[in-house]
Amino acid sequence: MSLGFVMLCHEALDRAAQVARHWSERGCPIVIHVDARASAHDYDAFREALSDRDNILFCRRFRCEWGRFSLVQSAQAASEMMLKNFPDVRHVFLASGSCLPLRPVDELVCYLGAHAQTDFIESATTKDVPWTTGGLDRERFTLRFPFSWKRQRRLFDGYVRLQRRLNLRRRIPEGVTPHMGSQWWCLTRETLEAILSHPRRTEFDRYFARVWIPDESYFQSLVRLVSDRVESRSLTLSKFDFQGKPHVFYDDHLQLLRRSDCFVARKAWPRAERLYAAFLSGEHDAANRAEPHPGKIDRIFSKATERRTSGRAGLYMTGRFPRKNHDNRLTAARYVVFEGFGDLFAGFPDWVQRSAGLRAHGHLFAPERAEFAGGLPVFSGALSDNARLRDYNPEMFLTNLIWNTRGERQSFLFGPRDTPAPGRFFPRDPNADVFCVTGAWAVPLFTSKRPFTDLRAEAARLQKIENAHLADLRNPATKARVRIWTMADLVENPAEPLRTVSEEASLTVAQNPAEVPKMVDLTGFGAFLQQLRNAGMHPYLIGDFPGDPPNGTSP
Amino acid sequence: MQIGKRIRLGLRRRRWYIRAIRKRRDLRRIRLRGARISSATNVVIAVARNEHVRLPYFLRYYRDLGIEHFLFIDNGSEDESVAYLSEQPDCSVWSTDASYRGARFGLDWVNWLARRYCLGRWVLHVDVDEFFVFPFCDTRPIRALTDWLDGSDIRSFGTMLIDMYPKGPVGEATYEAGQNPFEVASWFDSGNYTITRNWECKSLWIQGGPRARVFFRDDPSRSPALNKVPLVKWRRGTVFASSTHNVLPRGLNLVFDDLGGEKACGVLLHAKFLNTLGDRAKDEAVRAEHYAGGREYQAYAEGLESSPELWSNWSERYINWRQLEILGLMSKGNWA
Incomplete structure (x- = not known):
């Protein structure tokens, strides 16, 4: 029982030589294909470095290009050479020059001995897996791809479009079901021979020569014709990023790779000295028969892909700045926005903090300064309470605040006196809970002792602003959860809205609020409203406030 | 994008390119180690003036990152900078007494040296008080980053400048040659930066931090830009347009994702707020050789008179790059 390696090498030939020597010294014959694009000087040095090993052969060189049939040709040529020259090889393992053996080759031989008739090749039909990146999956097999994606991108894309428009389809050879999977496989001698000496091989080769990325589908499809012992997974640990490029392993992955119990990993950074030193040293733990379990590595790399494609929500930084919408x-x-409550109830933020367990700020966007909870001049993330700094970019002030305090829910008061920009921002935000009492801006006017003509003008201004803001809140496109009461309704029956607030805003399971915030004394407010009306300023947002203060408004 | 704007930007790039070639006459070669440059894949280019006290640690830091060669332009130093640098085996040194301002704050010289010696290499242009931090920089050399960027067909790498400051008055933070400046100035603002998009240059415009919080709070629009693209794979025709905030051609500024994902990006730690700043701010405010007539230095000189404290209760103390990544100031992107 013997195992042979076919190595496809492109660059970093010194590392490839190291790995080849490692395997060859442990009794595994090797056939190496070197990309014809590698320089003659490098190639000669490479051969020279391995010249003392008589179980290493070099096969005919093809010019390899990513995504094209030349990669299959090189694997075919090297495999044929392997089968011909090393008759006692039972399994052939396809590896690349940047592969790194993680476990001693004896363990791999042992493992394959226990699975003597099994072909390890990842092979899945295109219908059932969403592996492909770039939109071509089924079409890889039904369109023609005579142009290079790397060098002739326009021709490539144009020709794909043309074929789609003309509805051109290729006929897939009779009996072949297109399968795809990792390029790196380990096949039994019988299977490989059956593929390479298949009576219809010329037909298959002609077909696959115009398939897109045939190295991921040639052996993967044909193995289904000749073998019935396919184990659809690769023995090579190889992860791809969101663009379909292989992830690279570095020195700091050493422990992770050790614990993965995989046999071979691709691909290692050529300068990862510690990785090569550790895994090629030859010393290893006692015999280990564990199955490969790359789960942890899988998670790390799929997290990386997720980070690259969807990122951390609500983060704006050097590498992430989503467009509007x-x-x-x-x-x-x-987070929670309270509109009007602060005007109506004295010490409302304190009540929120106590009853709902939120970090309750005052008017964060007040014209004078940002009223952080506790009156702090600087808050989390070193946000300053300076109004000019804040108003330089109020939306980012808010997103920064929410980002800096993640883990602790925030609430703040908002009203028509404040900087208006956030009022157009948070209605679009699905993270916002907005509780709004309309018309409550009239209460501070009522309690202030300013001349009535000023009050009238200010009331008109605030009502106009609030009305525009309400249109934003009631817009069908609004993503925030919005509750709106008129001030008259709230004064009539404050208990129910307050319960709603403490239930919905609260992080913990809502308990009946032990206490209710104290409402501002509204004696004479009805008369004040009438005075406004008499002056021609109709405060319609307040609702139908009774002419006389209702009894028992102060709970 | 209107055609007119494109043409204008193209002309601007060419103007700066030609200007850089013209300004090569300013530079006097002190020490050129051509063989070392041509075998390097990543180099640092820096302009220095009277920075002798900072150089030892600067060199040590970037050597540890794996930078293979340094190109220094000395702008009329009166200390021992030139002698010190010429002795270093991995430094090439040029000297000039010409106006820093006249060379667009040194950029013309940098553009020229990059064009002349660094085609096809990764150029990291930093000031001697800026320290580059990238994901995994404690376990992987910068070559790992540039190889990965090459493999992903990315030609530039974005960073944000983070101002580091001491606890207590800036003037009392004493720095000594060879010392890690972040032992003294180890604090930073973690979450008060504002970003807007600069559509013309396709870049982001980042402002904020302690400088906005303390020195520019009355006029935040004037606070300095913090977005930087210091690491660029140099090609013929590439130019730094305004400091490293913008690079032309504009595509090099697309170091961020605007569909919601995160691209890998890093940070430049800025060790400016040390006791060395006080004298320098006075000096530079008078010399007016810096950007916008040195108005930034004027603001510091005025601010520092009253011996300000940049530190606040919510300042973060710097630990390592992972901390910065968790705080959202940099990202691994899909590099894992």
Whole structure:
């Protein structure tokens, strides 16, 4: 029982030589294909370096190009050479020059001995897996791809479009079901021989020569014709990023790779000295018969892909700045906006903090300064309470605040006196809970002792601003969860809205609020409203406030 | 993008390219180690003036990152900088007494040296008080980063400048030659940066941090830009347009993802706020050789008179790059 390696080498030939020597010294015959694009000087040095090993052969060189049939040709040529020259090889393992053996080759031989008739090749039909990147999956097999994607991108794309428009289809050879999978396989001698000396091989080769990325489908499809013991997984640990490029392993992956119990990993950074030193040293733990379990590595790399494609919600930084309306996740975490409550109830933020367990700020966007909870001049993330700094980019002030405090839910008061920009921002944000009492801006006017003509003008201004803001809140495109009461309704029956607030805003399971915030004394407010009306300023947002203060408004 | 704008940007790039070639006459070669440059894949280019006290640690830091060669332009130093640098085996040194301002704050010289010696190499252009931090920089050399960028067909790498400051008055943070400046100035602002998009240059415009919080709070629009693209694979025709904030051609500024994902990016730690700043700010405010007539230095000189404290209760203390990544100031992107 013997195992042979076919190595496809492109660059970093010194590392490939190291790995080849490692395997060859442990009794495994090797056939090496070197990309014809590698320089003659490098190639000669490579051969020279391995000249003392008589179980290493070099096969005819093809010019390899990513995504084209030349990669299959090189694997075919090298495999044929392997089968012909090393008759006692039972399994052939396809590896690349940047592969790194993670476990001693004896363990691999042992493992294959226990699975003597099994072909390890990842092979899945295109219908059933979403592996492909770039949109070509089924079409890899039904269109023609005579142009290079790397060098002739325009021709490549244009020809694909043309074939789609003309509805041109290729006939897939009779009996072949297109399968795809990792390029790196380990096949039994019988299977490989059956593929390479198949009576219809010329037909297959002619077909696959115009298939897109045939190195991921040639052996993967044909193995289904000749073998019935296919184990659809690769023995080579190889992860791809979101663009379809292989992830690279570095020195700091050493422990991770050790614990993965995989046999071979691709691909290692050529300068990862510690990795090569550790895995090629020859010393290893006692015999280890564990099955490969690359789960942890899988997770790390799929996280990387997720980070690259969807990123951290609500984060704006050097590498992530979503366009407007392109990413719905405007902020990092849920937060609560109270409109009007602060005017109506004395010490409302304190009540929120106590009853709902939120970090309750005052008017963050007040014209004078950002009223952080506790009156702090600087808050989380070193946000300053300076109004000019804040108003330089108020949306980012808010997104920064929410990002900096993730893990602790924030709430703040908002009203028509404040910087208006956030009022157009948070209605679009699915993370916002907005509780709004309309018309409550009239209460501070009522309690202030300013001349009535000022009050009238200010009331008109605030009502106009709030009305525009309400249109944003009621817009069908609004993503925030919005609750709106008129001030008259709230004063009539404050208990129910307050319960709603403490239930819905609260992080913990809502308990009946032990206490209710104290409402501002509204004696004479009805008369004040009438005075406004008499002056021609109709405060319609307040609702139908009774002419006389209702009894028992202060709970 | 209107054609007119494209043409204008193209002309601007060419103007700076030609200007850089013209400004080569400013530079006097002190020490050129051509063989070392041509075998390097990544080099640092820096302009220095009277920075002798900072150079030892600067060199040590970047050597540890795996930088293979340094190209220094000395702008009329009166200390021992030139002698010190020429002795270093991995430094090439040029000297000039010409105006820093006249060379577009040194950029023309940098563009020229990059064009002349660094085609096809990764050029890292930093000031001697800027320290580059990239994902995995504690376990992987910079060559791993540039190889990965090459493999992913990425030609530039974005960073944000983070101002580091000491706890206590800036003037009392004493720095000594060879010392790690972040032992003294180890604090930073983690989450008060604002970003807008600069469509003309396809870049992001980042502002904020302690400088905006303390020195520019009354006029935040004037606070300095913090977005930088310091690491670029140099080709013929590439130019740094305004400091390293913008590079032309504009495509090199697309170091961010605008569909919601994160691209890998890093950070430049800025060791500016040390006791060395006080004298320098006065000096530079008078010399007015810096950007916008040295108005930034004027602001510092005024601010530092009153001995400001940049530190606040919510300042973060720097630990390592993973901390910065968790805070959202940099990202691994899909490099794992």
